Amino acid sequence: MSQYLRESMHLSLTRIAGAAIVILGLVVAASGFLSFDLVGGAFGVVLIGMGLALEFANRRHEKLKSESEALRSAQKGGSVCPSCGSRLQGNSQYCSKCKTPIKQIA
Numbered sequence: 001m002s003q004y005l006r007e008s009m010h011l012s013l014t015r016i017a018g019a020a021i022v023i024l025g026l027v028v029a030a031s032g033f034l035s036f037d038l039v040g041g042a043f044g045v046v047l048i049g050m051g052l053a054l055e056f057a058n059r060r061h062e063k064l065k066s067e068s069e070a071l072r073s074a075q076k077g078g079s080v081c082p083s084c085g086s087r088l089q090g091n092s093q094y095c096s097k098c099k100t101p102i103k104q105i106a
Contacts (some may be wrong), residue, residue, distance in 0.1 A: 005082060007041075014054060015055070015058055017054065018050075018051045018054035018055040018058065019051065020050075021047055021050055021051030021054065022051030022052060022055075023050075023051075024044075024047055024048070025044045025045065025046070025047030025049075025050070025051055026048060027044070027050035028041075028042070028043055028044030029041050029043075029044025029045050029046055029047075029048065030046060031044075032044050032085055032102065049066075054062055064084075066084055066085035069085050069086070069087075079102075081095035081097065081098060081100055081102065082102075083089040083095065083098050083099070084097050084098040084100070086098070088102060
């Protein structure tokens with residue numbers, strides 16, 4: 001299995017896990033607070049925070065990865081998209097990944 005596929009699967013699984021933790025936290029918090037169980041409600045709120053922290057960590061990882069790919073590509077002399085950091089094909093006017101217009105520098 002390639003490194004890219006492994007990292008993609010890891011990010012997808014952690015995104016699913018983060019969403020599942022948030023949903024579980026919502027259910028636990030709602031059932032805890034509705035039954036006047038303060039500890040259960042607080043535990044649900046903690047689960048929601050953990051799920052959100054996992055999602056923000058994933059987003060940060062993707063941003064850092066994109067920036068490092070852009071830096072590596074720029075060092076090799078290639079053109080990169082200023083928005084998402086993906087490698088540009090030849091003299092393209094739009095990024096093939098995020099469709100950002102590319103300004104040509106004369």
